[in-house]
Amino acid sequence: MIDVKEIEFWREKMQKFVEKEMWPFEPLLPRFENTLPVKVTNNIIEKMKEQGLWSLTVPKKLGGQGISTSSYCAVREALGRTILWGMTGIHLGGSGDPLMVLYHCNDEQKERYLFPLIRGELIASFAQTEPGAGADQAGMKTRAIRKGSGWVLHGHKTFITHGTVSDFVIVFATTDPEKGRKGVTCFLVDKGTPGFIIGDTIETMGGDRLGDLHFKDCYIPDSQVLGIVGNGFRMAQNWFIGNRITLQPPICLGIVGRTIEELLRVFPNEVDDKWLGQIQAEYHRARLLMYDAAYKFDKGEEPQYEASLSKVATVGLTMKVLRRALEISGSHGYAEDSMFQRYYRDVRRLPITEGSMETQKMVTSRALIRGFSPVDSLSPITVSEVGGYV
Incomplete structure (x- = not known):
């Protein structure tokens, strides 16, 4: 429990x-x-x-x-x-x-990267997304070619959060193209490394500034390999699941809670009872899905199905609530200093990032087709246990 x-x-x-x-x-x-x-x-x-x-x-x-x-x-x-x-x-x-994959650091890497991150002395970026390939590791074009006691990176990563301001980048590259995902390796690349070129800053409709990163004849010694060569995808898979549970869903639920409170405080007569009742039901469903996934992750399981459901439910609910908040608040919500419009612009990227909403729907549907039983996977979590109301 x-x-x-x-x-x-x-x-x-x-x-x-x-x-x-x-x-x-x-x-x-x-x-x-x-x-x-x-x-x-x-x-x-x-x-x-x-x-x-x-x-x-x-x-x-x-x-x-x-x-x-x-x-x-x-x-x-x-x-x-x-x-x-x-x-x-x-x-x-x-x-x-720190990003969970960094717990795979060896002793030397822990001193250079993990511990400084824990102390708040460094900023890291996770570089996987590529032009044309998105975040699909099987279709990754960035290559790492063996050279002496190291590797030479060639490739292009884009839409990387904090990519232009990070002190080092966690880069995924193909070391054996014939093995697909089993031929992906993870590297730690320091800012300033020859051949590591930070390109243009990508402006967005929200507050994010994303990086466009290039690797041209970028030599990386074996000491900068994170984990085992060829084990990059497997090593990161657990992080992807945990990240999908803790990164977006809880933030979304917090946003929904504050948005509803602000609507009731400023526009109590404009909030429809039926709409609010429906949102309340969806809020509790989304919250239980998140804690169900977290509970299983804490037990050592890999709840990919539950993590995907959690993202779909929480992000979808947040977009719905913020759109309605803008409609209810009218010009007030559209104004530059409105909390609603700021939340909306920042949240609008969530259906796209960390595995798109469409991808998560595909993950859950394929799991069911392959025989996964959501009934058998139910965990003993109740509304009273997780507490909290909008």
Whole structure:
């Protein structure tokens, strides 16, 4: 069973932090950026560390809090209650919670990458998506060719979050094209490495600034291989599932909660009871799906089906709620300083990134076709256990 008290403890702790330490700085966030002044960002990070909200998923033996996936979902749900949820410095490798694949670092790599990330001294990027191939590792064009005691990278990665500001990049490349996904290897490439070229910054409709990365005759020594050669896809698969549970779904639920509260506070007479009742039902369904996936992940399972369902339910619900919020609030919601329009622009990328919504629907449908039984996979989680209401 999941530890309900632990989940509630971390949710309340993070929610108090968001309301006291983050909400006051929301007006400082530029219209089309997710970056606050360095002094403000550092101040928030230092307070997170002081209050024990840093390195939450890091094992205790490495100096972290070692909380469960379920509790981390609760923390990120609270984080979703601020438009600062995606700000550079506390997102994707920030908050002292490194990308899970980095736990495959050897001892030397831990000193250079893992531990500095945990301390908040570095920013990392995950470089998989390619022009024409998307995030499909089987169709990956970036090659790593053996040369002496290292590898030469050739390829192009695009739409990489924090790609232009990261200190190092986790790059996936094909080392044996004939083996498909079994021939994919992961490399750690430092900013400034000869042949690693940071291209144009890709502007978006939200606050994200994405990177266009090129590798031309980029020599990488064997010491920069992460894990085992040819095991890149398998090594990352577990991270993909965990990331799909903890990255987008809880943020979406936090956004839905705050959006509904703001609508009821400012436009109570315009919110239709039937619509609100339907949203309440969908909110609880989405929330249970997320915690079901987190519960199974904590048990050591690989709940790919449940993770995909969670993304479809939470992201779809958030888009629906924000569209309706813009309609209800009219010109107020469309205004530059409106929370609704800011949330909407930032969230609009979620159906596309981290595995598109269409891909997740395909994953779940194929699982059923192959004989997967969602009834047999049900876990003993109830609404009363996970708590929380809009």
